[in-house]
Amino acid sequence: MQVSCLTICVVIWFSTHLASSQTIKHPLFSPNNQSEQLTTRKRVAIIGAGLAGATASYYLHDSIRELHDIDITIFESSLKIGGRIKSVKYRGRTIEIGAPAASTHDWCFLRAMKDVVLAPKEPDWDWKFHIMRTVGVWNGAGFVSTGPHEPRCSTWWELMKMVWREGRTAWLLRKVSLPHWVEVGKLMWKYGLSPWTFERATLSDLKTWDSFGADLCSRQTHTFGSLNSELRRAGLPGEVLGSAGSYFRSLNLSAAFLNEVIEPYARARFGQNLENVRGFAAEIAYREFFSRSVAVSDGNYRLVDRLITLSRAHLNLNSRIKEIRNGHSKRYSLLSESHSAENTVVEQWEEFDAVVIATPLQLGGIVFDGSLNIKLPLEPSPPFLERHITHFVSEHYPSPNFFNLSSSTHLPNSILTTANNSNIPDIFNIDSIGNVVRIDRAYCPSPWLGEPDDCDATISEGIFRIISSDTIDNQILFKMIGSPSDFEFPFLHRQVWPFVTPAYVNHLLPIDDVELAPSLYYTGGGDDLFSSLEMSCRMGFNVGVKAFFDLDDALR
Known part of the structure; x- marks a missing residue:
């Protein structure tokens, strides 16, 4: 009897000790400790x-x-x-109806694409077939300047590398424009030393801007807690952060050069005149227009x-x-x-x-x-201004009559405007951003028993973007493309962006x-x-x- 009682006591003692030791070894299973893990x-x-x-x-x-x-x-x-990014499809073509695409100078956008393994958009067909795009500045009565709208080589050395890589076609077929300094020389013939002075200031200012937010030696570890401190680290001078109009006048740039060359690009990019945008922003707008645009394939x-x-x-x-x-x-x-x-x-x-x-x-x-x-x-x-973006597709292209020009005038692909163009609403930019070719069989009999080429028609449609200060209604569009009022646009999209750019600097x-x-x-x-x-x-x-x-x- 005494042995059995002793045996029972020993078993109870071992069971209790084992249970207590198991509780200590697995503290995570207690409800209290589990909640502590979740909060950490x-x-x-x-x-x-x-x-x-x-x-x-x-x-x-x-x-x-x-x-x-x-x-x-x-x-x-x-x-x-x-x-602000919006991508829509029209007949298999991606149209960016939101913020404009990035450029080859935008290191962060390019890095993000690379890090998540997204391919860039293929060049448009006009680039592949070496069709030269043009840009013109309209002042309300006529075009004060026209020229090529192509990504430019900054130096002859860059152009030679392009020819070495792609052969003589890069030169003969004009796959790239002449070096930018050639265009500067043409502008100097008309505007004196202003283009040279502007070009030198832009190269210096934007070199510092490109390093804003990036330690080029170790981007992974660079951060900043203050915009002003980062601007000082990058070396962006204080004068270029003020009004572009004041900054450029301090460089003794002529009024004609600012009104007819620089300001139209700032208006197309920001919907603002030079007095209401920062100096380096106006420089970026001008550089972006002649840089290779970068967009993600399929949007x-x-x-x-x-x-x-x-x-x-x-x-x-x-x-x-x-x-x-x-x-x-x-x-x-x-x-x-x-x-x-x-x-x-x-x-x-x-x-x-x-x-x-x-x-x-x-x-x-x-x-x-x-x-x-x-x-x-x-x-x-400062209050932010809204901008109206209109995208439309039409087989009719903009008519010269809308711009008070003769019907035989050949319009450029991209039309910029000066501040005194007298448009109501103010139109900052009209841009042909692409083409779509489709087969129309509307007049084929039903049932269709003929040959494939008997009744179908190949129709080329242009894709256009308008940036304006207010709504571009259908009546303005009908007048712009010279079509009757009963014309139906196969694609028409209007977007109001309420938070685009400050009203003043x-x-x-x-x-x-x-x-x-x-x-x-x-x-x-x-x-x-x-x-x-x-x-x-x-x-x-x-x-x-x-x-x-x-x-x-x-x-x-």
Whole structure:
């Protein structure tokens, strides 16, 4: 009896000891410790699914994925991603109805394409068949200048490399224009030394701009917390950040050269005259017009989609952020408002360790709790002007009569305008951006029993883009192409962009800091400096890497 009792006591003691030892060896299975593990997993919210938000999401995930687990959530108020990027299809042809394409000088856009393995768009058929494109500047009465609109070689050496690679066809078939200095020489014949002075200033200023946001030796690790500090690091002089009109006059450029050559390109790019754009922005507009454009094959929309997909972010469409306040278990608490399929409004609070605002504060409508120490400007930012973009397809090309010219006048492919062109609404640019060839069998009998070439017709349609200050209605389009009022456009799309460019130049950047509060980042400060896809990409790249450094330090 005593032995059996002793045996039972020993068994109970071993069982208790074994159970206690198992609890100590597996602490993660307790509910309390499991919640602790979930709270240590870092969460980042990105507000806006445009190029800036997508770039920030991708480079944050790409930098941190090998070191830590992270959850990225993107909130987009619209039903689609892309922001200012919009791509549509017409008869198999991709038309970019949003922001213009990038150029070969835009290192961030090109890097993003390369990193996510997206191919560039193939050259148009007129490039393949060596058809020379032309550009003209219209002042309301006639064309004050016309010339080739082709990507230019900057030096004779660059032209020789093209001939060496492609043979004599690069020269004989005019696959590239003459070196840019040849065009400068032609302009000097008419405008004196102004083209030479402008060219030298542009080369110097834009060399520094190209290094903005990039450490060319180690781009992976370079970040900046202040726009002004980054401008100083890049070496961009203060004068070129002011009004382009004032800056160019200080260089003693002639009024005729500014009005007939430089300003039309700024108007086509920004819809603004020289007095209301920054000096380096006007220089970029002129350079971009003669640079090789770069777009993603099948649409720039694919770049945003690919960046978000590879970042493994949770995408919440039709969901906007209403309020940001201090969090409890994490740094910030966000109130989101979304619409369900039943059209009911759903509000939800979520907490995040870091927040990236990748949409303009003027459009976001975000309320910041008073307890947050936000670095917002004391003075409001300049109002931003809206621009109207009209795309249409027609077998009828623009008529010279619309421009008060004789019917026999051959119009250039791209038409720019001066500030005194007397158009109402003000038309900044009319551009032929491509062609579509289709087979029309509308007059073939049914059932069709003849030969293939008996009744069909080959129709060439032009794709055109108009940038204007107000709506271009159908009556203006009918007059522009010289067609009757009952003409039906096979494709017609109008888009109003409310946040394109500031109404005037603010010499002090309204929002200089990239980090508005600890771990609360803003990408939109660069829009007051230069609004473009490239600027959005650079700001998103900077914020993504900067957020990685901050989160990595917190986790170590």
